[in-house]
Amino acid sequence: MPRGSALSQSLIDTAHALADAARAETLAHFRNPGLDAANKAAAGFDPVTEGDRAAEAAMRAILAERRPGDGVFGEEYGITRGSSGLTWVLDPIDGTRGFLSGTPTWGVLIAACEGTRPVYGIIDQPFIGERFEGGLGVARYRGPQGEAPLRSRQGVALKDAILFSTFPEIGTAQEAARFREVSARARLTRFGMDCYAYGLLALGHVDLVIEAGLQRYDIAGPIAVIEAAGGIVTDWQGGPADEGGRILAAGSPELHAEALALLSGTAAEGAA
Known part of the structure; x- marks a missing residue:
């Protein structure tokens, strides 16, 4: 898939629209005293909440409107095949145990992939208001203290x-x-x-x-x-x-x- 500047910006804009929609849906359920979770695991505890399902459904609706030819692979609703060669990989709440417990260390994960290879991704923390994004020429953090370039620490043994x-x-x-x-x-x-x-x-x-x-x-x-x-x-x-x-x-x-x-x-x- 060619990655010109216009296409790259379109993918980035779409990814941010997904993250914004997931923020709204997850925050509507976060720290809600009535929040409950179903267990997806036959053994142990693998919770899923209405926040998980609502966030993924909202992101899928945006993709169906903006990029109907793309595939989608989401944790809650599985795989939708596409024809464009691009697949969106979605985890509507990564850290549902933390979400259920009221801690702010869960997040929304979004990736645009060519085949299985991620070319652009977002890690979003809705409650704190922090967003980490990388790929397609971007490496950026945005949060309550402003915006900063992402740079992993070098020279550490x-x-x-x-x-x-x-x-x-x-x-x-x-x-x-x-x-x-x-x-x-x-x-x-x-x-x-x-x-x-x-x-x-x-x-x-x-x-x-x-x-x-x-x-x-x-x-x-x-x-x-x-x-x-x-x-x-x-x-x-x-x-x-x-x-x-x-x-x-x-x-x-x-x-x-x-x-x-x-x-x-x-x-x-x-x-x-």
Whole structure:
């Protein structure tokens, strides 16, 4: 798909219209005493609320009007095939557990993808009023304190790095052990921020985000934002992370390589 300036601006304008619509729908339900959640999981707890469904429905309505030829892949309503070669990947509320709990660390994730590859993305936090966007020549933050370019932190070694993950219980027992190897060498490890941690990485406040078990809609938007900010996102073997799975996001290629050696097991093999 050619990406001329007019087409790029059209995609960016559409993405912001989606984010604005999702803001309105999610805030209508956030911290509502009557808010309830259904459980999508056969085992455990994977909540979905009316805020999730309403936000995705609103974004899909805009796409049907503005870009009817594009595909859509959303967490709540699945896949709608398109003919243009472009697919919008939508997570109407990333961090529904936080949303349900009243914490402001959830977000709306939007990505425009060519095939599976994100070319532009938004991480939006409606309650705080923060928006991180990246791709198509843009790397920008907008929030209550104004506007700033996104730039991930460079020149940070693992021993000085700030590491985030959503859950302390990361993946399988083996995956958790690999994560702990990285965490033990990092300066600081924090948990529970969902997609907001990826925004902080792009803004230069966090150095690493490591997770397992992600879906495509969990990571497509953050990939575009972080790469536009100068960071790198792969799976735990250094391959593409476009489809989700085990995710390693780093502010710089050097820090990524240091963490990747531990996650992939090559550091231990080299030392043996």
